[in-house]
Amino acid sequence: MPAQPACHISSLFALEVLDSRGNPTVEACVTLNDGSSGRAIVPSGASTGCREAVELRDDDPARYQGRGVLKAVANINDLIAPALIGQRADEQRRLDRLMCELDGTDSKSQLGANAILAVSMALTRAAASHHHQPLYRYLGGSNAHLLPVPCLNVINGGRHASNNLDIQEFKIVPHQASSFAEAIRMGEETFHALKTLLADSGLGTGIGDEGGFAPMLTSNEQAVELILQAIEAAGYRPGEDISLALDPAASEMADTGGYRFSHSDNALRSADEMIELWQAWLDRYPILLLEDPLGEEDWAGWETLTRQLAGRVELVGDDLLCTNPELLQRAIDRGVANSVLIKPNQIGTVTETLDCVALANRHGYGCYLSHRSGDSEDTFIADLAVAIGCGHMKTGSGCRSERVAKFNQLLRIEHELGSQASFAGRGTFRTRSA
């Protein structure tokens, strides 16, 4: 029998490892006949959209309070591996489809999106290695060169911290830089200035899940004011050098009749009042991007919001769109949002993630790439950002290794690209109507 070609999968296995919250997650390892290999760890969200692909967890309370992933691991070892071993690793579309067929559900609930995505990403890495290409080049082709503006989440609230802030993510956007390295320096200098400011004001400097500070404050507005002060203290001009981005994660606030700010004043606001609130914040603060400013079920509210604000600010659908091409198509048809958050584990394969990006590109929607609040040392999304040239991404901020790992990978990519690298800058943020 002739030897199988070098790109064929010779082994595939999975194991249970830990994410940044100390919860179990799935790692998959793929090896090819020529010895090339790839491994990948899937991240995990806390404020998840209700239409995300299913993250399969064990219901065994004796292990990790029922959060184990041994079933997902077994699904890789016992069901996916036998189907994939012997196949070409660089036929990503075919293999991702094969796994979806093996699963047989729309939500990937049978095998688990955590099982399928771990394998999907590991396959990409193994194939890139087989073809002697860095991941960003293999995924993005010869013109992959654009480094994203990093949006650093410097104050954490909502589901990501145990403080009294309703807004989940207060992010700084260092866009007035000539390179990714300079942008990261500006961001981290501001992060450290904020730490000093908080400490000098007697406020907490403990951090939340995504590496930002999580102080108890008097209002959500105070968080913004402190960040603006920190930007100036670091020697930068708010709005000129460094702007702001917010993720209110409003699905988490949804309550009968509107949105409840349960962490601070417990006020209930209707969708119209929420839109007025964001409008007032846009008048007052240099905000370039609002992610999930309304909830995932509130399509009517989103239509009004988009009509009123899409010409001024990037409106990103996260829980609303779940990296799902079908939901994005619905948003396009209804004129909702002007940008889509891209989180591979919301949809569950590399192929479908790239399909969602392609659909967004065809219709002039922005793509805003994202980590999850439970993440790991895996840096797949750093390479993905350059591969798809999305121009801006969020991956937390600068004092947790799982966040820094992505920054460091982007610094390596920028170094490797040398004079071929470009930095996206402010123009990457959408300000036109959908």
Ligand SMILES: O=C(O)[C@@H](CO)OP(=O)(O)O
């Ligand atoms: O809401 C979000 O955008 C994300 C990532 O920042 O949080 P989580 O991973 O908890 O869904």
Ligand SMILES: [Mg+2]
């Ligand atoms: Mg979000």
